[in-house]
Structures are given as C-alpha cells and as structure tokens.
Amino acid sequence: xxxxxxxxxxxxxxxxxxxxxxxxxxxxxxxxxxxxxxxxxxxxxxxxxxxxxxxxxxxxxxxxxxxxxxxxxxxxxxxxxxxxxxxxxxxxxxxxxxxxxxxxxxxxxxxxxxxxxxxxxxxxxxxxxxxxxxxxxxxxxxxxxxxxxxxxxxxxxxxxxx
Numbered sequence: 001x002x003x004x005x006x007x008x009x010x011x012x013x014x015x016x017x018x019x020x021x022x023x024x025x026x027x028x029x030x031x032x033x034x035x036x037x038x039x040x041x042x043x044x045x046x047x048x049x050x051x052x053x054x055x056x057x058x059x060x061x062x063x064x065x066x067x068x069x070x071x072x073x074x075x076x077x078x079x080x081x082x083x084x085x086x087x088x089x090x091x092x093x094x095x096x097x098x099x100x101x102x103x104x105x106x107x108x109x110x111x112x113x114x115x116x117x118x119x120x121x122x123x124x125x126x127x128x129x130x131x132x133x134x135x136x137x138x139x140x141x142x143x144x145x146x147x148x149x150x151x152x153x154x155x156x157x158x159x160x161x162x
Contacts, residue, residue, distance in 0.1 A: 011161050035140075044088050046058070049153070060081070063076075063079070063082060083113060083117055108142035
C-alpha cells in the first residue's frame with residue numbers, strides 16, 4: 001500500500017520552487033521594489049490549507065534555501081518565514097472562514113510581520129536601513145492574495161493534496 005499524502009508532497013515542493021523562482025526572476029529596476037513576497041505567500045497558503053502537514057519546519061527549510069539563493073544573512077528568511085508559518089497555523093481556523101477580501105487583510109498583516117522580522121535582522125547586522133518602498137511588497141501581496149489563493153486551491157484540489 002502506498003501513502004497517498006506522501007505521494008502528493010511533490011505538489012507542495014513544486015509550488016514552493018515556483019515561488020522561489022518568481023523571487024529570483026529578474027525584473028526591471030522600477031519593479032524591484034514592488035516584487036511580491038511569493039515564498040511567504042505560498043507558505044501562508046499551505047499553512048492555512050494543510051496546517052497538519054505544512055508549518056514551521058517547511059518554512060524553516062524553505063527560508064534557508066531562500067537565504068542561500070538570494071544571498072542574504074543565513075537564517076534571515078528562515079526566521080521570518082518560520083514565525084509567519086507558526087502564526088498562520090495558529091490562526092488557520094479563524095482565517096480560513098473569512099471571505100477572500102478579509103483573508104487578504106490577514107495575509108497583509110502576516111506579510112508585515114515577515115518584513116518586520118527581516119528588517120530587524122537588517123538592523124542587527126548593521127546593514128543600511130531601507131527606504132519606505134521596503135513595505136510596498138506587502139501591499140502588492142495583499143492585492144494578489146485572492147488570485148494566488150484561487151490558483152493554489154485549484155492546484156491542491158486537482159492533485160488531491162490532503
């Protein structure tokens with residue numbers, strides 16, 4: 001007998017890989033400051049949809065891969081994504097019953113937490129303080145959440161990820 005959820009883990013990994021690819025994809029200079037937090041939003045989705053399978057460990061491992069790929073301080077994204085995943089798992093029963101526009105506001109708060117923790121690491125390592133445009137991706141993520149939710153939900157249903 002095979003374990004069906006273990007067979008479908010590749011769908012979660014593939015979606016995180018696509019999010020990581022979108023994170024490192026080159027963009028024009030004017031669009032760099034508006035790049036959505038693809039990895040954080042994907043972790044939030046899977047933590048809300050499958051809190052018993054995707055949580056802090058997934059976020060930590062994904063964050064370490066992102067730190068190495070993007071070239072930030074090792075553990076910066078791992079820390080922030082882990083905290084966001086923990087909050088998403090803890091609040092998943094509340095957030096999932098909201099309509100999409102209210103989910104977007106909740107996701108915006110989670111994305112703000114992720115950016116705030118990253119800013120804390122930036123300050124702790126004495127890197128230059130970013131401009132106010134640093135917060136723009138949280139608003140872009142809030143606006144993109146309904147579409148991202150629908151796409152990932154359809155992927156989860158199509159491949160029967162449980």
